[in-house]
Amino acid sequence: MVFFFQNLVNALQWGSFYALIALGYSMVYGILMLFNFAHGDIFMVGAYIGFGVATGLTMLAAAGTLAIPNWMILVLTIIISMFLTSFVGILVERVGYRPLRDAPRASAAITGLMIGIMLETGNLILLGAQRVRFPTLIDSATYNIGGVFVTNKKIMIVIVSIGLMIALHQFVQRTKYGMAMRAMAFDYVVIPLMGVPINLIAAMTFAIGSALAAAAGILFGVAYPVLDPYMGIVFGWKAFVAAILGGRGSILGATLAGFLLGFIEIFVAMIFPSTLRDLIAYSIILVILAVRPHGFFGEPYSAKLRL
Amino acid sequence: MQNDNHMNPPKRGKFKSLAVRFASGVPLLSWLLGAAVSVILEYLIGSGLAELLHLPKIPVLFGCVIMLKEPVLIPSAFVYFMAVYLIPLASVARLTSGPVNRLAEKMLSLSVVFAVLIHLGVLYAILYFWSDISAYRLLSLKMAMIAVMLTLSLNVINGYMGEFSCSHPGFMALGAYATSAFTVKMFAGSKLFGEALMPAALGPWLFPVGLIIGGCVAALGALAIAIPSFRTRGDYLAIISLAFLFIVKSFLENLEWVGGPRGLSGQPDYAGLPTVFIWMVACVWIINNFVRSTLGKALNAVRDDELAADAMTVNTRRTKMTAFLFGAFWAGVAGGLFAHVLRYVNPATFGIQKLAEVLAMVYFGGLNSVYGSIVGAVSLNLLGEALRPLEIYKWIIIPLLLILIMIFRPTGLISFTEFDVKKLISPRRKTESEASHGAS
Numbered sequence: 001m002v003f004f005f006q007n008l009v010n011a012l013q014w015g016s017f018y019a020l021i022a023l024g025y026s027m028v029y030g031i032l033m034l035f036n037f038a039h040g041d042i043f044m045v046g047a048y049i050g051f052g053v054a055t056g057l058t059m060l061a062a063a064g065t066l067a068i069p070n071w072m073i074l075v076l077t078i079i080i081s082m083f084l085t086s087f088v089g090i091l092v093e094r095v096g097y098r099p100l101r102d103a104p105r106a107s108a109a110i111t112g113l114m115i116g117i118m119l120e121t122g123n124l125i126l127l128g129a130q131r132v133r134f135p136t137l138i139d140s141a142t143y144n145i146g147g148v149f150v151t152n153k154k155i156m157i158v159i160v161s162i163g164l165m166i167a168l169h170q171f172v173q174r175t176k177y178g179m180a181m182r183a184m185a186f187d188y189v190v191i192p193l194m195g196v197p198i199n200l201i202a203a204m205t206f207a208i209g210s211a212l213a214a215a216a217g218i219l220f221g222v223a224y225p226v227l228d229p230y231m232g233i234v235f236g237w238k239a240f241v242a243a244i245l246g247g248r249g250s251i252l253g254a255t256l257a258g259f260l261l262g263f264i265e266i267f268v269a270m271i272f273p274s275t276l277r278d279l280i281a282y283s284i285i286l287v288i289l290a291v292r293p294h295g296f297f298g299e300p301y302s303a304k305l306r307l
Numbered sequence: 308m309q310n311d312n313h314m315n316p317p318k319r320g321k322f323k324s325l326a327v328r329f330a331s332g333v334p335l336l337s338w339l340l341g342a343a344v345s346v347i348l349e350y351l352i353g354s355g356l357a358e359l360l361h362l363p364k365i366p367v368l369f370g371c372v373i374m375l376k377e378p379v380l381i382p383s384a385f386v387y388f389m390a391v392y393l394i395p396l397a398s399v400a401r402l403t404s405g406p407v408n409r410l411a412e413k414m415l416s417l418s419v420v421f422a423v424l425i426h427l428g429v430l431y432a433i434l435y436f437w438s439d440i441s442a443y444r445l446l447s448l449k450m451a452m453i454a455v456m457l458t459l460s461l462n463v464i465n466g467y468m469g470e471f472s473c474s475h476p477g478f479m480a481l482g483a484y485a486t487s488a489f490t491v492k493m494f495a496g497s498k499l500f501g502e503a504l505m506p507a508a509l510g511p512w513l514f515p516v517g518l519i520i521g522g523c524v525a526a527l528g529a530l531a532i533a534i535p536s537f538r539t540r541g542d543y544l545a546i547i548s549l550a551f552l553f554i555v556k557s558f559l560e561n562l563e564w565v566g567g568p569r570g571l572s573g574q575p576d577y578a579g580l581p582t583v584f585i586w587m588v589a590c591v592w593i594i595n596n597f598v599r600s601t602l603g604k605a606l607n608a609v610r611d612d613e614l615a616a617d618a619m620t621v622n623t624r625r626t627k628m629t630a631f632l633f634g635a636f637w638a639g640v641a642g643g644l645f646a647h648v649l650r651y652v653n654p655a656t657f658g659i660q661k662l663a664e665v666l667a668m669v670y671f672g673g674l675n676s677v678y679g680s681i682v683g684a685v686s687l688n689l690l691g692e693a694l695r696p697l698e699i700y701k702w703i704i705i706p707l708l709l710i711l712i713m714i715f716r717p718t719g720l721i722s723f724t725e726f727d728v729k730k731l732i733s734p735r736r737k738t739e740s741e742a743s744h745g746a747s
Contacts, residue, residue, distance in 0.1 A: 103717030
């Protein structure tokens with residue numbers, strides 16, 4: 001039982017990365033019906049921006065110009081990096097997706113893929129091939145709750161990501177812009193006639209998704225403080241699987257699927273040899289999709305969707 | 308063809324029409340003969356000329372590598388290119404166009420198959436002399452031909468059937484491993500597989516059997532995607548195929564008897580230039596016939612509207628199944644050749660990066676088009692090799708180029724075009740009169 005809960009805690013942390021990234025995929029996919037294959041690399045860029053901001057702030061704090069505690073630096077890092085990374089998302093939308101909105105959807109997927117490669121390469125050119133170390137912002141403390149070891153980082157990561165998901169949910173459900181997004185997901189053709197500025201909404205979708213990816217990147221940096229330019233690839237594609245598994249444009253679905261993927265990966269690695277992790281995890285997903293081809297909360301395929 | 312190489316922007320129209328008038332009336336066979344003359348010229352006097360122009364050696368990929376590495380040598384590389392390729396090619400093509408046109412007409416009236424074989428023979432001679440200069444050229448040529456096969460087979464699924472399949476590297480991996488296991492077990496023998504079961508002399512003759520086994524294993528794997536495709540389309544199929552790719556890669560990494568993550572080596576050297584060339588030609592021919600058959604048209608119908616296709620008596624299930632198995636088969640064959648060209652495979656080769664590469668070639672060249680696949684595969688492959696001296700900046704330039712292509716031609720360079728061999732090799736008399744008619 002302790003074994004189970006211990007892995008549950010690990011899986012919650014692992015799943016929150018997937019869920020946060022999957023949300024960005026899912027929003028773009030739900031609203032524009034496009035795959036944003038650059039999203040995994042936006043996660044990477046977010047982590048690096050977070051690294052830059054955190055390093056800068058700790059240097060300022062060490063020099064004495066900025067008298068704030070370390071946890072405050074982390075909060076500031078997350079907020080500033082989310083803000084900065086959202087512009088990367090807007091740029092990707094403007095360059096790679098807006099010109100192709102009426103093209104075949106696969107073409108937009110290719111531009112996304114290529115922008116992703118350019119982001120990786122640009123990072124390699126700017127910072128070189130050596131990995132960078134994310135600065136330690138909070139000291140690790142381990143609590144023993146009935147035999148289950150929980151670190152404060154894990155608690156922080158899970159709470160921050162769930163908080164962000166709730167905030168996103170409130171934004172989409174309660175605000176005017178959220179309503180415009182839902183409307184765009186519902187019918188892409190009629191919405192401009194209702195006076196909704198679709199370019200603004202599309203850019204905003206990318207910006208929000210990228211901000212969430214940046215948050216995921218920083219949280220990842222806190223948990224596993226080594227960053228490299230290709231870290232976005234594996235994470236991005238797996239989160240993409242989770243996003244689609246959740247169902248078209250469903251925030252709840254993407255969150256649940258992200259956590260589910262985390263659970264499957266952690267538990268498979270615990271029970272079986274860890275080399276079998278991908279094999280078993282994706283076989284399970286294949287079976288789920290074969291039984292429920294539209295994901296958890298997706299509607300069945302219909303000609304009404306913009307395809 | 309390449310005559311508009313250095314035209315000045317203001318005179319563009321004039322030069323273009325000049326180039327069109329120059330090129331019109333020249334049949335394909337003349338171009339091939341011109342190319343043959345220039346490669347034989349390079350074969351005979353290439354190294355002498357290179358020495359004369361102070362080039363370190365014969366420019367391997369049309370001088371691109373030299374130009375990017377040492378800008379000082381650009382003039383000499385350019386002169387070399389002009390003297391060996393451009394001038395002989397253009398002059399021979401133009402000068403022989405009259406008699407060759409008559410010859411082409413005669414051959415075509417005799418037998419189409421015969422005419423095609425003659426063209427292929429000349430093409431093979433060109434490739435042979437071109438690649439005989441250096442091992443690097445030979446390797447890039449073989450890789451380009453394998454890329455043509457892969458791109459074509461993916462185009463059947465992504466272009467003609469309109470799905471977004473991400474599992475092609477997986478099929479390729481299955482084919483590569485199955486073929487390698489067959490040849491290593493039967494003819495080569497290794498630590499993993501024990502003694503060879505058959506005499507090594509039989510190997511090259513039974514290599515096609517190995518490739519077909521590889522193709523069939525890949526097709527068997529494709530069943531895992533074809534069956535769910537009955538129930539779902541588009542995005543969910545993309546995820547299923549992506550999951551399949553991860554599964555295949557992970558499966559091969561865990562399969563100890565083919566080497567696991569260390570990979571499988573020791574494939575015998577069966578994939579020479581003729582073998583790869585023959586398989587590529589067969590692949591182009593069969594796929595071209597497939598997509599132009601009733602079944603190919605049915606594929607297009609399923610892509611455009613599945614319900615309507617069903618109403619028009621198209622058996623959608625059988626059509627989808629055939630296309631998936633067919634595409635996967637050729638991907639498997641290409642994988643088998645790939646393994647025997649490199650003589651080493653490991654599972655990491657067949658990952659997301661390979662997927663991005665193949666998808667880029669398909670969408671760059673053009674959907675729903677055999678021409679497009681050939682152009683896309685060859686040009687991106689050679690571009691990748693030619694820009695190698697730029698090192699990492701290559702991965703900025705190639706994606707940028709692809710983004711631009713996607714923005715300005717969203718379906719690719721040459722999309723939705725039929726590949727008509729008979730039209731391609733027919734004499735070009737009529738076009739000349741048409742061109743002059745259009746100009747006047």
